[in-house]
Amino acid sequence: DVKVTQSSRYLVKRTGEKVFLECVQDMDHENMFWYRQDPGLGLRLIYFSYDVKMKEKGDIPEGYSVSREKKERFSLILESASTNQTSMYLCASSRETSGPYEQYFGPGTRLTVT
Amino acid sequence: DAKTTQPPSMDCAEGRAANLPCNHSTISGNEYVYWYRQIHSQGPQYIIHGLKNNETNEMASLIITEDRKSSTLILPHATLRDTAVYYCIVIPTGANNLFFGTGTRLTVIP
Numbered sequence: 001d002v003k004v005t006q007s008s009r010y011l012v013k014r015t016g017e018k019v020f021l022e023c024v025q026d027m028d029h030e031n032m033f034w035y036r037q038d039p040g041l042g043l044r045l046i047y048f049s050y051d052v053k054m055k056e057k058g059d060i061p062e063g064y065s066v067s068r069e070k071k072e073r074f075s076l077i078l079e080s081a082s083t084n085q086t087s088m089y090l091c092a093s094s095r096e097t098s099g100p101y102e103q104y105f106g107p108g109t110r111l112t113v114t
Numbered sequence: 115d116a117k118t119t120q121p122p123s124m125d126c127a128e129g130r131a132a133n134l135p136c137n138h139s140t141i142s143g144n145e146y147v148y149w150y151r152q153i154h155s156q157g158p159q160y161i162i163h164g165l166k167n168n169e170t171n172e173m174a175s176l177i178i179t180e181d182r183k184s185s186t187l188i189l190p191h192a193t194l195r196d197t198a199v200y201y202c203i204v205i206p207t208g209a210n211n212l213f214f215g216t217g218t219r220l221t222v223i224p
Contacts, residue, residue, distance in 0.1 A: 004157075035212075042213065042214045042215060042216075043158070043212060043213065043214040045212070090157050090158070091157075092157070092158075101146065101148055101163065101205050101212065102148075102160050102163065103158075103160060103212060104160060105157030105158045105159065106157050107156055107157050108155075108156070108157050
């Protein structure tokens with residue numbers, strides 16, 4: 001069974017803190033993605049990666065960075081958390097052969113920055 | 115990108131077929147139709163996709179009209195666990211993004 005796991009379901013951080021969100025998939029997928037989901041704004045792509053050590057900016061990369069040192073792990077880093085980064089963060093993965101659209105999502109991390 | 119239009123909400127009796135419509139009248143020839151759903155407090159779940167032929171898998175069937183301007187997702191025997199927001203997405207070849215609109219909130223009623 002397809003499995004994408006995220007390190008935390010709920011997280012509360014203070015403004016200015018460095019925040020790490022971890023995502024692991026066990027399907028040997030080449031592609032991995034980080035989104036944020038906000039009411040009224042839908043799903044927005046932050047970063048994606050098509051291979052180990054490769055990364056591409058999505059629509060809203062400002063204030064975020066990513067790391068992919070191993071195929072199964074894709075980390076999202078908030079360098080200095082701000083209140084406008086309070087959101088639901090979703091990680092996803094997909095196979096190279098099926099293209100980027102048949103994505104499998106993790107359960108999400110609800111981050112609150114105070 | 116082709117935009118999609120879905121009804122904001124629908125109800126369906128448990129055990130009955132749920133038919134969820136989607137209009138995508140500006141779809142172009144190389145754009146696929148994808149369906150996802152999102153159960154409350156969970157990540158989105160891929161359901162099915164198609165280009166022009168009807169498709170079926172263990173979760174659902176996808177019926178695409180001949181002119182490709184609309185499609186219908188069919189859940190043949192809806193259960194309470196199918197209560198979710200269903201998103202119809204049209205994606206051009208080469209796009210990196212999944213863009214979810216507002217979707218249809220399906221409520222399965224006992």
